[in-house]
Amino acid sequence: MLWFTFEYLARFIATPIKCSFVKQPLNIIDLLTIIPFFVEECMPFFGFGVELRNLRGAMVVIRVMRLARVARIFKLARYSIGLRAFGETMRKSAAELSMLGMFLLTGIMLFSTAIYFFERDEPNSKFYSIPAACWWCIITMTTVGYGDLVPVTTGGKVVASMASVCGIIVLAFPISMIIDKFAESTGEWFGDEFVLKHQKAKDQGGRFKSMRKSRRGVI
Template identity: 35%
Template sequence: MKRRVYVVMEKATQGDLASLVFDIFILGLILLNVGLVVVETVDDYQRAYHKWFELFEMVSVFIFSVEYALRIWSCTADSKYGHAIYGRLRFMKTPLALIDLVAIFPYFLVLFFTVSANFTLPLRLLRLFRLFKLGRYSRSMRLFGQVLWYKREELYVVVFVLSIMLVSVSSLMYFVEHKAQPDNFSSIPATMWWGIVTLTTVGYGDIFPVTPLGKFLGAL
């Protein structure tokens, strides 16, 4: 039984009707969830269908929770996760299992704990993580995830270097422009917005240097 559940949910084989039905059902549920997260942000729809949105969310979380529990229960059918405790812990630390957990975690956090109103919206938006569950069903997304994992050390170096550049350039610009524009360049963290826009070449233009030295630094 455990082996069959694991095969249906994790190791689907071509021609397996149960695996196909399960995959199509979960895929459809994921897409509906993401679509409703988007629709919920429209005030008119939110007011008119609030109860239906909550009901659908409750049903979805129940299904995703059962799915997550079954994956953890059945993973020991795979020799990689054979140990009853450590094998399951190893499985729970895999990227796709972590995504499954994040997809349901916000609902239970709000359900069992008092959450500040300031954090309610970010927690609800975390439901968009369910979109990443599609990675389990898309070969290209799985390949992309594997590339990110194998090249993680190089990515860490890139992020580290960019962070140093951002802090250094923003600090210099703050000291150069603060007196001329105390509102725009009020602090180093505030100046980092200019740094991010400059480094990413987005060019929003809402904050820009006006002093000769600041313009020279920005041109670099």
């Protein structure tokens, strides 16, 4: 918290327009996060025994909102052709990504329901509900496999095998199309950059030739 306070004060001192700095939403969030901490620390010195832990608990939401600053890193995309090509690929692949999400959602609902009915009657089963089985199905179909939920019945193992195979197929199906879009976007960005550099070099060459001709005329 001391570091956040130092950062806020340093930015406040460095900014030329103090009123505009204070009115910015992210800076307001910073101030609302810092003030309760120091108020609670200073209240015992003034004889107040009321704690602001409940208020500080509510400030957790505001502290999480501070993570929105991390989104500023995406401004670097303007200086990177790869990041711009990646963003263009995501825009062009909206249909493929939505199709992938639909297939995954369908498979998750199907296999989580099936394994729940196979595993629910086992003693100390962790598949106590369909939502709990959904977590298992997500990490299985995405080939992560943490191993925290494991089927023990024969039917459950069969369902798990089908979920693993279907997960690989579903993930691999739209990947080729997305890669084609990425190659297309990369070619567009690099092609535009090459054309601009070539045009710039051509213009510089033309100016150099015109300067040489003008010098010869003078001589």
